[in-house]
Amino acid sequence: MQKLPLSLARPGMVLAKAVARADGIAVAAQGTELSQSLLDRFDTMGVDAVVVEGNPVDLEGSAGDISYEKRAERLDHLFRKHAGDKWMEQIKKLLYDYFKLKAAGMAAARAAAEPPREG
Amino acid sequence: MAEDLRTERKGLILAVKDLPTLPKVLDEVARLVERSDSSTDEVAKLIAMDQVLSAKVLKMVNSPIYGFPGRISSIQHALVLLGFNVLRGIIVSTSVFEIMSENMVGLWEHSLGVALASSTVARAAGLRDPEEYSVAGLLHDLGKVVATVQLPELKGEIEQAVKTKDLLYIEAEKEVMGFGHDRINAWLADHWKLPPNIKEGLSHHHKPHLAQLYPDMACAVHIGDFMARVFEYGFGGDDNVTYLRPEALKRLKLKPVDVERILDHLSEQFLEIADLSFS
Numbered sequence: 001m002q003k004l005p006l007s008l009a010r011p012g013m014v015l016a017k018a019v020a021r022a023d024g025i026a027v028a029a030q031g032t033e034l035s036q037s038l039l040d041r042f043d044t045m046g047v048d049a050v051v052v053e054g055n056p057v058d059l060e061g062s063a064g065d066i067s068y069e070k071r072a073e074r075l076d077h078l079f080r081k082h083a084g085d086k087w088m089e090q091i092k093k094l095l096y097d098y099f100k101l102k103a104a105g106m107a108a109a110r111a112a113a114e115p116p117r118e119g
Numbered sequence: 120m121a122e123d124l125r126t127e128r129k130g131l132i133l134a135v136k137d138l139p140t141l142p143k144v145l146d147e148v149a150r151l152v153e154r155s156d157s158s159t160d161e162v163a164k165l166i167a168m169d170q171v172l173s174a175k176v177l178k179m180v181n182s183p184i185y186g187f188p189g190r191i192s193s194i195q196h197a198l199v200l201l202g203f204n205v206l207r208g209i210i211v212s213t214s215v216f217e218i219m220s221e222n223m224v225g226l227w228e229h230s231l232g233v234a235l236a237s238s239t240v241a242r243a244a245g246l247r248d249p250e251e252y253s254v255a256g257l258l259h260d261l262g263k264v265v266a267t268v269q270l271p272e273l274k275g276e277i278e279q280a281v282k283t284k285d286l287l288y289i290e291a292e293k294e295v296m297g298f299g300h301d302r303i304n305a306w307l308a309d310h311w312k313l314p315p316n317i318k319e320g321l322s323h324h325h326k327p328h329l330a331q332l333y334p335d336m337a338c339a340v341h342i343g344d345f346m347a348r349v350f351e352y353g354f355g356g357d358d359n360v361t362y363l364r365p366e367a368l369k370r371l372k373l374k375p376v377d378v379e380r381i382l383d384h385l386s387e388q389f390l391e392i393a394d395l396s397f398s
Contacts, residue, residue, distance in 0.1 A: 043189060068386075074351065078360045081287075091363055094375060095349060098382055 003051045006043060010056070011036050017051040068103035072096050125297045132269045132303055133310055144169045145210055149312065152203055162203065163195035166210075175213045176206060183388055184235045184253050201250050204314045208254030211311055215264055226264065228353025230257050231392055237320075237343030239384050244339065244371035252339045255320030259340050261307055262300030262321075263288070263356060270296070281357045288356030289325060301325050328366040338367035346381065352389050 004013075011034050019028040019042060027045060028038060034052070042050065075092050082088035148165050151157045167173050173194050180197045181189050185205075191197045198206060216227050237256030241249040267274045273295055280291035289299040301322050308318035316333040323330040323337035324344055330337035341364060347353065348360045368378075 071350065075349075078348065078351070078358065081285075081359055082362060085362075087365055088362065094378065095382075098379055102386065 002054065002057065003049055004057055005049050006039065006047060008057050009034055009039055009042075009050050009052065011039065013050075013052040013056055014054075015050060016053045019047055019050055021045050021047065068099045068106060072099035072103065075099075128270060128296060129298075129306065132265060133306055134269060144172065145207070145214075145311075148203075149207070159195065159198050163193070163198050166206070167194045172210065172213070176209050179209050179213065180206075182231075183392055184231065184238065184257075185250055186238070202248070204317065205250045205254050208258055208313065208317060211313070212254075212257045212261070215261055218264070218268055223264065223267065225354030226260060226356065229347055229355040230260055230353070232347035232350065232352030232389065233257070233259055233340065233343045235343075235388055235392060236346040236381075236385055237340045239381050239388070240339045240342045240346070240371065240373070241335075243377045243381050244335070244373060246335055246339065246371075251314075251316060252320070252336065252343075255317045255324075255336055255340050256343045258313075258317065259304070259321055259324050259344060260300060260355065262303030263292075265307060266292070266296065266300060266303055278356075286357065287359055287361065291357075299325070325361065326364075327370070328364055334370055338364075338370045341367045342371070342373075346385055350385060350389055 002016075013034045015028060015030055015032045015034065018026045018030045020026045027042070027047075032038070034050075072095075075096055079088060079092045082092075144166060148162055151162055151165060166176070176194065176197065177191065179185075180191045180201060181187065185201065187200060191200060194206075212230070216223075216230070234253045234256035237259075238249040238253040241252035246252065276295045277288065277291045280286055280294055281288055284291070286294070289301065292299045301324065304321035305318065307313075308321055313321070316336045319330050319333040320336040320340040324340040327334065327337035327341040341361075344355070345361055345363045348355060351358070373381075
């Protein structure tokens with residue numbers, strides 16, 4: 001299954017998890033096939049992400065979705081022209097620490113959200 | 120480079136009025152806005168007559184970039200909330216980017232990223248009318264698009280120089296054309312009579328410390344460009360971060376904690392705008 005921002009969810013995808021409003025009231029059950037009207041309704045209800053069956057969207061290739069870990073790794077390459085520049089090294093360090101911290105936070109959150117394995 | 124060649128190329132680039140997609144309605148609207156007795160209603164009606172254009176404008180103003188996601192239902196409403204300058208910028212951007220070929224999608228994404236990042240920076244710095252910073256961000260690489268369309272034979276040369284000499288796109292432009300897209304931006308801004316603050320954002324995003332009239336605008340777009348490159352959101356023509364001018368952070372009084380807030384916001388929002396296309 002895959003968690004998608006609502007903007008990437010499309011009619012025909014199937015919900016792998018029930019969708020609930022912010023106040024906890026469920027509005028669509030697991031197994032529901034998404035339709036455009038349902039997606040529009042989610043939008044007006046403030047639902048910002050859904051979990052769907054399979055891996056319908058290649059998030060790795062889409063703009064803006066690179067993991068924090070990978071962003072930290074890319075900094076050396078992106079900053080290659082500024083090696084040795086004291087100010088830019090400082091900026092790079094700030095970004096590196098930021099992305100590393102975020103990556104650690106995400107990993108912890110994922111571990112906590114992982115449901116206990118069945119059977 | 121010989122001066123006459125440079126002048127000739129400037130002339131070629133400014134022949135943009137031949138571009139088929141700049142909507143006539145833009146001229147008419149501009150004329151209407153200049154008249155003191157025109158109302159928002161009239162302006163909105165004029166834009167709304169072009170339905171394809173209106174649909175594109177509404178799609179854009181309802182994106183997370185402008186801070187009113189999904190809540191603007193009419194051109195009239197958009198005009199009241201965002202003002203004519205912003206709408207005008209959006210019309211120019213959709214029109215110009217439409218002529219881009221498929222392989223420039225990366226530049227469109229980069230422009231969207233810079234739009235989002237520039238207004239995020241403006242908000243963090245407590246500047247008024249952050250939407251105007253979005254538009255300047257959206258248009259900041261207009262010169263690259265127009266140069267590609269008007270001087271297509273030079274595009275390959277520029278890309279080649281970026282690759283073989285590991286240059287920034289703007290450095291390669293200067294080497295091949297004799298001037299960078301920042302200069303083209305200034306010509307285009309005059310040509311299309313863009314507001315002076317947006318013009319300065321376009322012409323000085325690579326050297327914000329030299330901006331005279333609207334340094335805040337130049338600094339916000341400069342930092343926005345840097346941020347979009349850090350996140351590698353889209354493709355601005357080369358895979359480098361630009362030199363982040365310390366003067367820009369200082370001018371906007373941004374401290375490390377503010378920068379982290381900006382990064383938080385962008386991490387979240389870049390995913391949201393990932394499917395925003397220009398068609």
